[in-house]
Amino acid sequence: MTIANAAAKTMTQTWQTLCTRADLVPYSGVAAWVETPEGPAQVAIFYLPGYAQELYAVDHHDPFSNANVIARGIVGDLKGQPVVASPIYKQHFRLEDGQCLEDESVTLRTWKVSFKGDEVWIEA
Numbered sequence: 384m385t386i387a388n389a390a391a392k393t394m395t396q397t398w399q400t401l402c403t404r405a406d407l408v409p410y411s412g413v414a415a416w417v418e419t420p421e422g423p424a425q426v427a428i429f430y431l432p433g434y435a436q437e438l439y440a441v442d443h444h445d446p447f448s449n450a451n452v453i454a455r456g457i458v459g460d461l462k463g464q465p466v467v468a469s470p471i472y473k474q475h476f477r478l479e480d481g482q483c484l485e486d487e488s489v490t491l492r493t494w495k496v497s498f499k500g501d502e503v504w505i506e507a
Contacts, residue, residue: 396420396506401428404501412454412467414443417494417507426494427454428503429478431465439478440496440505445469446489453491 401415407430417426425443443451448471456467458478465478475484481491495506 398504398506400499401426401496401503401505403503404430404498407503410458412456412458414451414454417505419507424492424507425451426505426507427456427467428496428505429454429458429465429467431458431478434465436479438496438498438503439465440494441467441476441478441481442491442493444491445471445474446491447472447474 399418401417407413407428409430409432412427412429415426415428416423426440427443429439431437441453443453445452447469450471452470453467455470457470458465458467460466461475461484466475466484467478468475474486476482476491477484481493483489497504
């Protein structure tokens with residue numbers, strides 16, 4: 384067995400449908416459950432129509448407050464990059480890579496997400 388074949392057998396990430404475009408709130412976040420190889424996870428989906436990248440998916444769990452609230456955060460732009468500010472303690476996380484701007488040792492998990500027609504699909 385080649386290394387590529389071994390990797391293909393152990394990787395179980397697949398694309399799955401989450402919701403539709405009508406379920407999203409422009410310039411805001413919504414929370415959703417996604418099935419991962421490790422079990423179900425809560426994700427925060429952000430829809431930014433008009434941006435080069437319109438969809439982002441990051442952990443819904445805020446590591447600073449230990450609460451699932453990231454989808455309720457305030458979406459904005461810092462230094463030309465879309466961010467979400469946690470609604471509890473206001474740390475900013477880049478939507479592109481989940482990096483916390485106030486504490487570089489903290490990063491939210493991110494997922495690939497895209498539209499397929501009007502459906503929102505996520506790789507998990």
